[in-house]
Amino acid sequence: MKSYDLPQTSLHASSIILGLMRILKLEDEEIRRLVESAFDVGVTMFDHADVYGGGHNCERRFGDAMASSSIKREDVIIQTKVGLVGGVYYDLSTDHILQAVDESLTALRTDYLDSLVLHRPDALVEPEEVAAAFDVLESAGKVRNFGVSNCSPGQIALLKTAVKQPIVFNQVQLSITHAPIIAAGLTVNMANLEQSNDRDNGLLDYSRTAGITLQAWSPFQKGYLNGVFLGDREAYPDLNDLIDELAAEYGVTPIGIATAWITRHPANIQVILGTTNPGRVAEAAAGSDIVLSREHWYRLFKAAGHTLP
Numbered sequence: 542m543k544s545y546d547l548p549q550t551s552l553h554a555s556s557i558i559l560g561l562m563r564i565l566k567l568e569d570e571e572i573r574r575l576v577e578s579a580f581d582v583g584v585t586m587f588d589h590a591d592v593y594g595g596g597h598n599c600e601r602r603f604g605d606a607m608a609s610s611s612i613k614r615e616d617v618i619i620q621t622k623v624g625l626v627g628g629v630y631y632d633l634s635t636d637h638i639l640q641a642v643d644e645s646l647t648a649l650r651t652d653y654l655d656s657l658v659l660h661r662p663d664a665l666v667e668p669e670e671v672a673a674a675f676d677v678l679e680s681a682g683k684v685r686n687f688g689v690s691n692c693s694p695g696q697i698a699l700l701k702t703a704v705k706q707p708i709v710f711n712q713v714q715l716s717i718t719h720a721p722i723i724a725a726g727l728t729v730n731m732a733n734l735e736q737s738n739d740r741d742n743g744l745l746d747y748s749r750t751a752g753i754t755l756q757a758w759s760p761f762q763k764g765y766l767n768g769v770f771l772g773d774r775e776a777y778p779d780l781n782d783l784i785d786e787l788a789a790e791y792g793v794t795p796i797g798i799a800t801a802w803i804t805r806h807p808a809n810i811q812v813i814l815g816t817t818n819p820g821r822v823a824e825a826a827a828g829s830d831i832v833l834s835r836e837h838w839y840r841l842f843k844a845a846g847h848t849l850p
């Protein structure tokens with residue numbers, strides 16, 4: 542499994558993160574097997590949110606699974622997110638962050654988080670409120686690293702007017718078929734082309750410049766949580782043909798190629814898997830070990846329907 546030294550941290554993490562957003566449907570034993578088998582193929586980082594499963598439920602199920610597994614707490618990197626309240630509104634106030642983190646620690650059965658991520662930008666954010674929470678959490682030893690999710694460079698700059706700790710992660714949606722953070726940069730300033738619209742103010746280049754590790758969520762989804770492109774020949778015939786061809790050539794499965802398309806990028810982007818299937822985790826892990834040629838990487842980009850002028 543490819544792994545990275547994460548800039549601005551002392552963390553060394555797998556290129557693949559297991560996301561636990563979808564585990565509620567599993568039995569306890571299945572969750573334990575998923576987590577252990579992911580660890581066995583080299584996954585050392587796990588992504589949560591207080592809101593997954595409602596009321597810290599996915600965190601709790603994972604905490605239970607860890608307690609019954611052979612994995613040691615210090616051998617894994619546990620990340621959770623805060624800020625979405627019951628799917629109804631956003632809250633990055635000091636009180637809310639502190640309370641939610643305490644609840645996450647209890648649910649996860651740990652006394653520290655390796656990473657706390659602000660789930661989405663809060664329109665009503667007051668950077669001083671976030672800073673106060675981060676200071677308390679850091680000095681209490683409850684959180685070791687801090688990050689954001691779905692944030693633009695300007696939103697990060699706003700937080701940094703008050704927050705002292707480095708912002709080390711930004712989680713963003715990225716798959717071959719949903720790739721605006723990459724695609725816009727390949728069609729700068731082109732007229733009458735939707736892809737040319739810069740939706741994130743140069744987030745990718747900013748992140749590389751600032752040493753912020755991007756984490757790609759929904760790496761196999763067509764768009765926003767609307768199903769996987771893998772095997773969807775009606776919507777993506779050319780892409781699936783090419784993925785199959787390259788899977789045979791590189792000796793991996795289609796999931797491996799879809800993973801490799803992200804890990805091939807020199808920004809050392811981490812891929813957050815949402816699968817609940819241990820076999821698919823292993824297939825993705827195998828994909829992170831291959832290096833797609835430039836030609837293959839660009840052909841996949843074009844086969845997904847993006848423009849390469």
Ligand SMILES: NC(=O)c1ccc[n+]([C@@H]2O[C@H](COP(=O)([O-])OP(=O)(O)OC[C@H]3O[C@@H](n4cnc5c(N)ncnc54)[C@H](OP(=O)(O)O)[C@@H]3O)[C@@H](O)[C@H]2O)c1
Pocket residue numbers: 559560561562563588589660690691712713757758759760761762766769771772796813814815816817818821
């Ligand atoms: N920061 C944010 O705003 C944000 C938003 C969304 C998600 N996330 C994080 O990102 C993680 C991943 O998101 P995601 O779950 O949307 O990602 P994903 O890995 O693209 O999608 C996972 C889903 O696709 C299915 N799947 C995977 N490969 C498949 C295949 N070859 N054929 C058919 N179905 C397949 C999985 O089913 P099986 O379980 O049956 O394999 C699962 O339902 C989440 O767990 C969460 O940690 C963050």
